[in-house]
Each structure stands twice: as C-alpha cells, then as structure tokens.
Amino acid sequence: MKNYKISAIAIMIAVSLILVSFACNSSKESVTEGDAASKVYVAPGKYDEFYSFMSGGFSGQLSVYGLPSGRLFRVIPVFSQDPEKSWGYSEETIPMLNTSHGFIPWDDAHHPELSQTNGETDGRWIFINGNNIPRIARIDLTLFKTVEILELPNSSGNHSSPFTTENTEYIVAGTRFSVPIPNEDVSIKEYKEKFKGTLSFIKVDPKDGNMDLSFQILMPGFDYDLAHAGKGPSHGWMFFTCYNSEQANTLKEVNASQFDKDFIAAVNWKKAEEYLAAGKAKEVTTSYYHNKWNEKTHSASSTELTKVKILDPADCPGLVYYMPTPKSPHGCDVDPTGELIVASGKLSTVVPVFSFKKMLAAIDNKSFDKTIDGIPVLSYDKVIAGEVQNPGLGPLHTEFDGRGNAYTSMFVSSEVVKWSLKDFKVIDRIPVYYSIGHLMIPGGDTRKPNGKYLVALNKITKDRYLPTGPELTQSAQLIDITGDKMKMLLDFPTIGEPHYAQAIEAEKVKDKSVRFYKLEDNEHPYKTSKPDDTKIVREGNKVHIYMISIRSHFTPDNIEGIKVGDEVYFHVTNLEQDWDVPHGFAVLGAQTAELLIMPGETITYKWTPKKPGVYPFYCTDFCSALHQEMQGYARVSPANSKIELSWNK
Amino acid sequence: MISESNLYKIKFQFLLKEPRLNYSSIRQKSFFQNLSFHLTYISFRLIISKINFSYLKQLFENSINKYLINNLFSFLTHSEREHFMFKRFSNSLLSKRLIINVFSILIFSAFIVACGGSENAGEQTNGEANKTTSEVKSSKEFTTVTTAEIGKLDGSTAQKGKELFEAKCTACHKYDTRLVGPALGEVTKRRTPEYIISMITHPDEMIKNNDTVKALLQQYMTPMTNQNVTLDDAKAIYEHLKSISNNL
8 A cells, every 4th residue: 555655646746747847848949959850840831941942953943942841842844844834835935945956855954043132142033054955044033933044155064053143243154064166067086176165154134134145255175163253352253163174085084183283263254344345355156045934925935146255365364363273173162251262172182272362462463373375373372271181082062151160061971071261170070871962051152141051962862761763862961050060950852963052041032922913914915814705716727715714614615616637726814813723724635734824824735636526625733622523625527627616605 | 870860760769768568567566656657757858858749748648548558458468467456456446546646647638638739729820821800790790891991882983893893703603693603693682782892802701701601602612712803893893783783
C-alpha cells in the first residue's frame, strides 16, 4: 500500500510539472536548440518568409520554392515547351521560343538574377540565361511569367549571364565557348587565330524592363565563365572570370589547365558608354530575335534584329583589364561593400581576394605584366588583398551574409566554408551532400544580404532520397547561418540541375501579384467579351471559333460545319473575373497540348482534324461541382461536304 | 554528419529514444510505479528541453496511451502474471487513490485535447479564403451592403446596367428561364436591393452567410461567381433588372 501512496504522489507531481511546463511553453517562439524541424515548419495556411527562384537547369525552366519550407510553388516555363501551361504550344506563346535557328523547344537555363535598385533586390523582374542558344529571358514578378526573351548574336555557351549592375542598368552575357566571329566555315585548328569571345551588355529600360543589346566587347578567345557587377565604390565595373587562356581547342580538361593563372576581366562599362557615344563601336550585321509578350493582347511577337555595335579593347584604352587569377577560376563574386572581388579557381588551393582600390591604383601606376590583344594584364601582387588559405578542395562560388563573412562552396570536398572578410581566415565548415555547385543566401550577391539562410545547390544526389531508378531528383539543402556554427536544417529536392538560385523577401513580391486579367483591359484580337458575341468565322480553310468559358460551360458547345483539311482555331476567353478560377480546354485528337486559361485571358488553340467524326472537347481544370459537365462537341465532315458552319449560343 | 540526412529521423529520434515498453521491467514493477516513472520522465524532458506542443502530444500518444492500453492488456494476458496482477488491478479499482490518479490523467488528457483543438482552430481561420469582413446579422438577413451604402436607385443607370448584364451575367443567367443560375427577369420582385447588390458584389460572403443563398446553392450546385463588379455597376445592373421586371 505504501508503494501506491508514493506512486500516487509521484503521479500528481508529474502531472503538475507537465502543466507548469505548458505554461512555460505558451510562447510559440520557443524552439529547441538544434530543433531543425520547427525552424523549417510553416504551419498550414501560413506563408514562407522568402521566395526562392531556382534555375531549372537542363529543364530550361525556372522553379519557385518557399523558404524555409522548401515547398515548390510553381515552375515558370521559360526556354522549354510546357504542355501543362501550353507554353510554346498555344498560338500566342509560340513566338516566345523563336530564334535565329528557328523555333526551339528547349534550352539549358543556369543563373536566375533578380533586378536591383540601389544594390538591393527590388522584386520587379528576374532574369535567367539560356546557355545553349544564347538568350536572356525576363520574368515579370507580378505575373510570374516570362515576358521577354532576347537572343544574343556572336555568342556561344552563354554562361556568364545574366548578372546585373546595381540599378539594373545592364545585365551581361559572355561566351563560354569562343567561336569565329562572325561565325563561318573555318578549321577548328585555327582556334587561336580565328576564334573570339564576346562580352555583351544588355540595357534594361527602368520603366518597362525592355531589353536592348547595347554593345558587345570583342575579347581574346578564352572561356568567359561567370560574372558579377561592382557595387557601391566599384559600381561602373563588371568582373568576368575566364579560363582556357591556353586557347586549347581539344581535351580542354587537360589542355586548358596548363597555366598557373587565368584571369578576371575587369570591364569599365561607364568607359564603354563614353566610347560608344564617341562612335568608337563598329556596327556589325548579324541576325538575332527579340521576343516580347504583350500583356494587353495576351500574345507574343518575335522580331528579327540585324545590327549590333562591337567595341574592340585594342581601340578603347582603359575599357578592359585582366587580373591574373589562379587555376581556371569559376565563381566571380563581389562583397557587399563593393571593395573585394572573390574568385574561385576550381583547381586552386587558395581562394584569392582582390581589392578594388588596389586595382585602381595598379591601373594608375601602370603595374602591368604584359598586354594581351591590347588588354593590359595587372600584376597579381599589386591587386591581391589576400588569399584564403586551405579553404577546401575545388572552390566554386562565394556569397555573403552582410555581417563580414563569406561562404564558399567546395565541390571536391563537398562542404561550405565560412571565412572572414577581415582576415581571410576560415571560421567554420559544414559538409553538404554531395558535391555542391552554387550556393545562395537571399540577397547574398547584393549590397544588403539577408543572412539568415544559405541554400546549398548540390550536383550529386546519390542516396539522399528514396531511390527512383538511375535518374534521381536534384538535391538542395537549407543551412541556418545565423549562429557561429552553420546548422543543417533541411534537404529538399529540386527540378532540373540547380545551377544558381536567388531569393527575395516575400514582402517585396507577394502583394504585387496579379490575381486575374481584367476583361476590360483584354485587347486580344480574338477576344470574346460576352456570350452574345460568340461566333464562328470561316476564312478559306481557316475556321476561327470565338468561344467563351465560364463555370461550367463553353459557348458555343455544339459546332458543325468543320471539314477535313480545315485549320481550326479555338480562341477561348475565360469570362471569370475572380482569383484562381482558370478553365482548361482540350479537344480529342488535338496535336498540341491542353490550354489553361486564366480568368479574363484569351488563348488560341490550333487543331487540324484528320478525318470525319464527332470530336468532344472539355475543360481540363476542375472548376466547379459541375466541371464534369463542362464539355461540348465539334462535328467534322468530309472535305467535300456541303454542311454550313453552325453553332449554338 | 550523421543525422541531417534524415529530417524525419531528427524530428522523431527523440521519440525513438524514449523508454519503450519493457515487459521485463514491468513485470518487476507495479503498474503505478511504471506510470509514475513515465510521467515524471516526460515532464522532466519537457522542462529541460522546452519542447513544443506537438512533441508533447506525440509523446503522450506514443508513450502513455500505448502504456495504458498495451500494459493493461498485458496485465490481463500474460499468464505467468495474470493471477497476481489481475487481483491487484481489481483491488486497486476500488482504491480511492486510483480514482484520483485516473482522474488526474483524464484532466491532463482533456487539457491536451483542449489546447490542441484551440490551436488548430486558430490556424484554420487565418487563411485568406476564410476572411470575412462582415458579421452575420442575427436580427435580419445577411447582406454585405446596407441600404444607406446603396443610396438612391432612380433607374438613371438602367441602360448601362443592361450592357453590364450582357457582358458579365448572361453566360449564366437568362431573364425568363433557368440557365446555370436562376432566371432573373423578376428577381427584383423576389429579393431586396440589398440582397441583389450584395450577391453581385460579394457572392462568396453571401454564399457563406446568407441562409437563402445557402439553400439556393444546394438547389443549383454552381456557386455564383465573383465577376469583380463595383458597387456602382451592381446598382446599374439592379436598375436594369428592375426595369425588366416592370415591363414584364
């Protein structure tokens, strides 16, 4: 009995202790030290703190994730067709993928870059490069839609792109693969004589974001790899890393790794503007396409451009300088103060940090080692601020936390290394899984980093997730960088190969998001604003169907008089005027994709029926309780049929 | 680097390390000794680590419920202990102390359930979709606009209302017969201006709060769509419907 008494007392004490601990725990802030799960937990109905834009890599698209949760919100189609969103399938979007090589359904997207004002991300646009067919796309962040794609002539392997200046005056592009310029039939053995690189500067209209290829700089035939703009005191300069100063044209793995040092090309773009104004540029005829989305007509146009201005550094003293940089540099990153330029030699055992002030002094003092094609090479000793010793193996990219620290990704040793910008000493290191490429801190390449999280964008996934056969998802990892020690919080899978990513405070974007298109503002040439205006018009063998959709029917939904050999265009206007009420559209036998029509939008669907019959069409996006009833029929008669077009209203 | 790879594991490793049901120790100790040990241990863990609510709930479910259910069951089934334990158990059922103990556990459970419930309810009402600006009026029918906000309806904008009606309403409404929604030729005879204008400008809130609209939704199954019509335009549409009604 005594046992029971003790037990009972113990239970009472235990219960009261638990109740007390509840009182202590009433604050939601209380997070256990090391409690990774609660740091990335975003409760149902709550929002993430950051939008993160991850390059879709070889998918050619741009994905949008929330941080810290790692939840995928949207894949924005950019350079590749997307049947889910009819990107590159609907008549309106097909021109967006037009190039000087014709309609191209795919590209390899690498580096998302948010627009900036005063060196801070401003949430207006995000740019991303197409690597295979050199292009730059602009995505409007009120729509999360690609609204412009500019092709770049005289370029190849558009990798060092599209990095922005601090007020988005320019975004840049460079050639990772030097090519004959203009491209012509020459022997590859003539690489050293005939092959050149170019650095392109694209002017961005501050009002509407319109991109214009302002000028190109003709460079020695090295591989121009990555870039970042100067900021603050170094605003007006752009820094590009380059390798293959050996100018090898085969087995570059070995032959482009011979020299002890390659270069950072420092470009004074304000000087370039002066030379441009002074008429120093040579105008060259070429061919490239400029594709623009018109939000009023809900349609894209593709325009061929034929002229480009080229500056030759040999004719323009002070335009470009080379800074020797150890061992095939990759990442090229400028710290938030704009004074330090960090390069990462992939094969280097140190991370060199250059001083902008010293660079200016070296230029003033003409501390040149030599000149390459009219470009002075500055003395390494005169421009270096310091070297990070024993940083790890295979340094690639560096971002900053705004508290005087830099974080460098180490591909070979699979780790993130934190080091001080004061004394270039390593402070902390954390292993990542596996083989990290880029890393990203929200605003980590701007003047105002938001140093809360770091995302590691890993190249190799291996055993991190449930296996899915030979092809695995891509692996990103979220790291807490607020404390002295970096802490791993979360693994999350991403699409394509995640090259670079950028993130922005959700506050800067979310309230500007468009919810639907106003019908009054819809200027699509085939818009139908009310059921009474629906009609079908025959122009030879082209049949234009002016159709509306609203919960939950199409008007017209019985169509007769189409003949084999006709090209049928469904111009569907979604009459809804409310957020998140898209309607879909698909017809049996259609050779394209489905349509997904946002409220107030008009989209055109081309259908070429091949044989007589009755073809149902239906809404592909569940829209209401009677969504299953949202369907109709199109009758197709033989080519010689006398049946007139008819439809119901 | 051991456990970062598996978040789930991180989240629950703490639970996995909890003292599990151990038959040998149970056999050596009494039911209440074990229970008190568990509860004391849990509270100790709670206080030192300040773990958050969901952990506690998990703990409670994992450790205590299982303990109570499985062990009570084991009391009754383990043959070697059966006689002794059952006797003890049935004796203790009569004990007042047991009743107090069980009672305190029940209070504790109720506390957890109550706290959990209120937290969830709080989260659910945070979603944008559920945001309502008006309270349900108990005295009279729910509408989102008042008579005063509507002001005068003199028929001067009926023509504009006709155009708006054709653009924004005719996809679903006819004057004389039901289409997707009800026939609207005589709607002004059935409904007040406040009802009609609220239904045009704030259909979502009307569907949620107005009993007539709730009943209509059950009948028609397709909710009235929000066509983003301004108050002035909704008044014009009302005036148009009023003029139609007068002419019928």
